[in-house]
Amino acid sequence: xxxxxxxxxxxxxxxxxxxxxxxxxxxxxxxxxxxxxxxxxxxxxxxxxxxxxxxxxxxxxxxxxxxxxxxxxxxxxxxxxxxxxxxxxxxxxxxxxxxxxxxxxxxxxxxxxxxxxxxxxxxxxxxxxxxxxxxxxxxxxxxxxxxxxxxxxxxxxxxxxxxxxxxxxxxxxxxxxxxxxxxxxxxxxxxxxxxxxxxxxxxxxxxxxxxxxxxxxxxxxxxxxxxxxxxxxxxxxxxxxxxxxxxxxxxxxxxxxxxxxxxxxx
Amino acid sequence: xxxxxxxxxxxxxxxxxxxxxxxxxxxxxxxxxxxxxxxxxxxxxxxxxxxxxxxxxxxxxxxxxxxxxxxxxxxxxxxxxxxxxxxxxxxxxxxxxxxxxxxxxxxxxxxxxxxxxxxxxxxxxxxxxxxxxxxxxxxxxxxxxxxxxxxxxxxxxxxxxxxxxxxxxxxxxxxxxxxxxxxxxxxxxxxxxxxxxxxxxxxxxxxxxxxxxxxxxxxxxxxxxxxxxxxxxxxxxxxxxxxxxxxxxxxxxxxxxxxxxxxxxxxxxxxxxxxxxxxxxxxxxxxxxxxxxxxxxxxxxxxxxxxxxxxxxxxxxxxxxxxxxxxxxxxx
Numbered sequence: 001x002x003x004x005x006x007x008x009x010x011x012x013x014x015x016x017x018x019x020x021x022x023x024x025x026x027x028x029x030x031x032x033x034x035x036x037x038x039x040x041x042x043x044x045x046x047x048x049x050x051x052x053x054x055x056x057x058x059x060x061x062x063x064x065x066x067x068x069x070x071x072x073x074x075x076x077x078x079x080x081x082x083x084x085x086x087x088x089x090x091x092x093x094x095x096x097x098x099x100x101x102x103x104x105x106x107x108x109x110x111x112x113x114x115x116x117x118x119x120x121x122x123x124x125x126x127x128x129x130x131x132x133x134x135x136x137x138x139x140x141x142x143x144x145x146x147x148x149x150x151x152x153x154x155x156x157x158x159x160x161x162x163x164x165x166x167x168x169x170x171x172x173x174x175x176x177x178x179x180x181x182x183x184x185x186x187x188x189x190x191x192x193x194x195x196x197x198x199x200x201x202x203x204x205x206x207x208x209x210x211x212x213x214x215x216x217x218x219x220x221x222x223x224x225x226x227x228x229x230x231x232x233x234x235x236x237x238x239x240x241x242x243x244x245x246x247x248x249x250x251x252x253x254x255x256x257x258x259x260x261x262x263x264x265x266x
Numbered sequence: 267x268x269x270x271x272x273x274x275x276x277x278x279x280x281x282x283x284x285x286x287x288x289x290x291x292x293x294x295x296x297x298x299x300x301x302x303x304x305x306x307x308x309x310x311x312x313x314x315x316x317x318x319x320x321x322x323x324x325x326x327x328x329x330x331x332x333x334x335x336x337x338x339x340x341x342x343x344x345x346x347x348x349x350x351x352x353x354x355x356x357x358x359x360x361x362x363x364x365x366x367x368x369x370x371x372x373x374x375x376x377x378x379x380x381x382x383x384x385x386x387x388x389x390x391x392x393x394x395x396x397x398x399x400x401x402x403x404x405x406x407x408x409x410x411x412x413x414x415x416x417x418x419x420x421x422x423x424x425x426x427x428x429x430x431x432x433x434x435x436x437x438x439x440x441x442x443x444x445x446x447x448x449x450x451x452x453x454x455x456x457x458x459x460x461x462x463x464x465x466x467x468x469x470x471x472x473x474x475x476x477x478x479x480x481x482x483x484x485x486x487x488x489x490x491x492x493x494x495x496x497x498x499x500x501x502x503x504x505x506x507x508x509x510x511x512x513x514x515x516x517x518x519x520x521x522x523x524x525x526x527x528x529x530x531x532x533x534x535x536x537x538x539x540x541x542x543x544x545x546x547x548x549x550x551x552x553x554x555x556x557x558x559x560x561x562x563x564x565x566x567x568x569x570x571x572x573x574x575x576x577x578x579x580x581x582x583x584x585x586x587x588x589x590x591x592x593x594x595x596x597x598x
Contacts, residue, residue, distance in 0.1 A: 067581030073520070074511050078496075124576035131573065153464075153486045155496065157577065158510040159522055162486035165444060165465060166472045166572040173448035174569065193486070195437035196425075196465040201445050215436040215465075216427030220491075227429045234432060244435045 006035040006044035007116075018042060036251050043188060043208050043251050047090065048097040048114035051147050051187075055110065055255050056101035063099040065132055070094055070125045070157070079156040086117045094125035095150070098133045100142070104259030106266060109137035112147040115189070121154035122194055127164025130198060131171035138175045143262055147185040148199040152192020165197040172198050181265060183258065186213050186236070186245070200244070204261065206254070207236035207245045214239075269324050271313055275532070278306040310531050317481070319516075320507040323489060325481040326460045327423075330535040332542055334361060334376040337419050337459060340542030341367050341549060342374055348408075350401060357398035358389045359422075362405045367417060368550035370557065373409040375402055376419030376470070379460070392461070393426035399439035399469055406446045415453040415556065417549055418470040423488065425466030443469035448572075451565050453556035457527070457545055458482040458514075459534075474568050475552040477525040478514035479541065481533050484522070485512040522575065 008016045008030075015024050020042035030037070034054050035044040046054065052061045072079050087093065095117035101110050111133045113120045130146065137144040153161040175182065184202035186195075188211035196215055199205075207213060214234040222229060232238050239245040249257045268276050282302050289295040317325065325331070338345055342365035350356040362375025377394065380386035394402075402418075409416045425436055447454060447469075456471035462484030471484075478484065487495075489507035494500040511517070514526040527544045534541035556564065 065580075069579045071577035071579055073577035074509060076509050124578040128576050128578050155487050155492050155510065157486075159484060159486060159512065159517060159520065160575065160577050162464060162468060162484070163522060163572065163575040165468055166448075167575055169441070169444035169472065170448040170569045170572045173445050176445070177449070193465055196440040197444055198441070200435075200438045201441040214432050215425065215440070216432065221427050221429060221432070225428045229429055233429070242433050242435065244438055 005047055005050070005116075006030055008044065034251055041209070041250070043210065045115045045149065046187065046251070047116060048092065048095075048112040048147075051112040051114075052097060052099075052101065052110065054251065055103055055112075055145070055147075055258065057103060057105065060102035061099055061110070062101070063097065064136065065098055065129050066093065068093055068125050068129060070123050072156075073124070073160050074156065074158040076156040076158070082118060082156065090114060090116050092117055094123070094129070095120045096126045096129050098129045100136075103145070103255065103262060106259070106262040107142055108145050108262070109133050109140070109142045110145045110147075113149045113194075115149040115151075115187075118154060118156075120148075120150035120194075121152060121161070122150060122164050123154035123157040123161050124164060126150075126154075127161075127167045130168050134168070134171040134175045134198075137180065138178055141178065141180055143180050143265075144175060144182040145185065145258065146182070146198060146202075147187060148190045148194050149187040150190055150192070150194040150199075152194055161193065165193050168198040169201070172201055176201075181261070183261065185254070186211055188212050191215065191217055204247070205245050206247045206249050206257065207239065208251055208254075209236060209248055211236045213245070267329050269321070269328065271317075271321055271324075272532075274309050275306065275313065278302055278309060282306065314531050314533065318504065318508070319483070319511075319513050320489060320504040322481045322513055323461075323483050323507055325533045325535075326483050328533065328535045331460055332534050332538040333381060333460070334378040334419050334421060335381055336538055337376070337457075337542050337545055338365070338374065340539075341365070341417070341546045343367070345374065348405065350404075351397045352404055353397070353400055355397040357395050357401055358385075359392055359394040359426075360398035360401050362401065364414075365417075367546075368553060370415060370550075370553045371412075372415045372417045372553070373405050373412075374417045374419075375405050376459075377422040377467075379421055390426060392422040393424060394422065394466060395426050395428075395431045396434045396436050396439035399425070399436075399443050399466075402470060403439070403443050403446050406443070406450050409452050410450050413452060415455060415553055416450065416473075417553070418454070418456045418473065419545075420456060420458045420462050420467045420471050420484075421460035421482075422463050422466050423461050424463030425469070440465050440469045444472055447472040448568070449565060451561035453553065453559065453564055454568070455549055455552045455556070457549060458484055458523075459545065463488060472568075472572065474556055474564060474571070475525070476523040477527055477545075477548045477552070478517065478523050479527050479534060479545070480514055480529040482514060483507075483512040484517055485510055
């Protein structure tokens with residue numbers, strides 16, 4: 001059976017089963033709720049196009065920098081195949097969509113990452129499109145909204161992926177010299193080079209419920225330090241408790257939450 | 267500690283010193299010693315001019331490799347150490363303070379791996395916690411306040427991955443440093459003196475002039491970790507090191523760094539004085555070059571330098587070769 005966009009295996013093309021609560025879910029219900037389980041409210045991954053559909057006023061999104069493709073600067077074994085498979089699976093050029101939109105009538109520059117595309121990893125295309133989004137937002141005086149969902153740097157691009165942290169940081173730093181707000185939304189999972197650069201350096205950091213957010217993954221920490229990690233380690237709730245995340249917002253309330261914030265400043 | 271590929275060298279050295287002990291005035295043995303010494307030099311040259319990327323990683327990690335303290339002592343006429351993140355802790359994995367280098371007052375900081383068992387453990391082998399990155403950020407702000415350049419010495423396997431580091435916002439601390447370095451209106455000079463492990467290294471080398479010692483490396487992830495994720499086998503680290511292009515040569519070729527500082531034959535640990543001297547000269551030259559630039563010009567050049575690094579094909583370019591990144595260093 002083909003997998004649903006949520007990542008859940010379809011049982012018969014009509015129903016799937018929630019991995020969190022075990023209840024059967026009518027797939028159309030799951031899709032209409034933007035991949036949030038109707039029984040236990042568990043948030044499954046959301047594609048970048050659906051993320052834009054969730055947040056943007058109907059018909060307001062205009063893509064920018066579409067058609068930009070990754071090179072293979074290291075000639076890394078298997079990378080071209082990996083890219084081709086990811087493009088085919090997602091219909092996207094790379095792990096990010098970017099452009100402009102209206103949210104409750106407020107014009108914004110927006111970028112949304114897609115975890116299905118090589119784990120939402122940041123290579124040159126992600127770094128470039130996010131940087132261009134920041135530059136455009138700065139030039140046009142627009143609020144900036146970035147939705148992250150990423151395993152971190154794309155190691156197939158070697159040091160180029162590391163340098164995307166530097167690139168997005170210089171672009172964001174320039175944006176932050178203006179007076180428009182930057183809202184970073186963290187979806188499950190957000191880790192590594194993305195959290196250690198633009199995703200956390202925001203005016204407002206919003207996370208989806210139970211999203212796992214951190215620098216290093218829990219498995220890496222457990223295997224290298226042998227530390228016992230507490231229940232709920234690195235969840236959005238845990239990070240909020242530690243003063244690192246401002247708000248936890250249910251996916252279906254996210255658009256309204258952004259409208260309120262943007263409304264306060266307009 | 268003797269690395270695998272250093273064994274032939276160490277064997278020659280042991281035999282030479284043994285013969286010296288036996289030789290006395292025996293001319294036959296003196297000749298044998300000369301012959302072995304020539305062979306030793308040839309072996310050193312053969313081995314050290316053909317190091318694989320992974321062998322360089324091993325040299326970069328060598329416990330006797332000169333560390334922050336050695337370079338600090340060689341570079342700074344005076345080092346006035348400053349401690350703490352001003353938020354509740356001091357992380358000895360990052361050291362910094364005011365210093366005078368070649369007549370320039372600077373903020374000097376770096377990762378400190380420690381010098382012996384006790385200080386290595388105390389400094390967590392150069393793997394900083396968030397407090398270390400916040401200490402760095404505080405020093406960047408001080409440099410801006412005083413209008414003096416920043417000199418950063420990079421030597422870390424990576425930012426520490428542990429429970430406490432996560433609870434106290436490791437990613438937040440690193441991103442804050444990157445944002446600060448992106449905008450700080452003073453010259454920033456960085457030298458990778460050993461390990462340049464990922465974001466934890468980048469938080470000290472988003473700079474206007476980046477030099478790397480010949481046997482240092484800069485990588486998005488440790489080769490062992492890359493191998494275990496991509497090849498599902500940590501033992502394939504040799505291949506991963508090769509594939510990721512992490513050596514000074516590779517990074518210069520890709521326009522990521524400005525300068526390679528040659529090490530003495532046998533690596534910096536065989537002749538620390540030569541390595542520290544090379545770093546001191548390079549830092550002084552970079553400071554002199556950058557000291558005439560206006561703050562706005564420095565920040566603008568830094569912006570352009572990093573903004574253009576990437577290997578992507580825009581819609582119009584597809585089918586062509588990826589745009590070759592180039593340097594945007596000040597003064598070029």
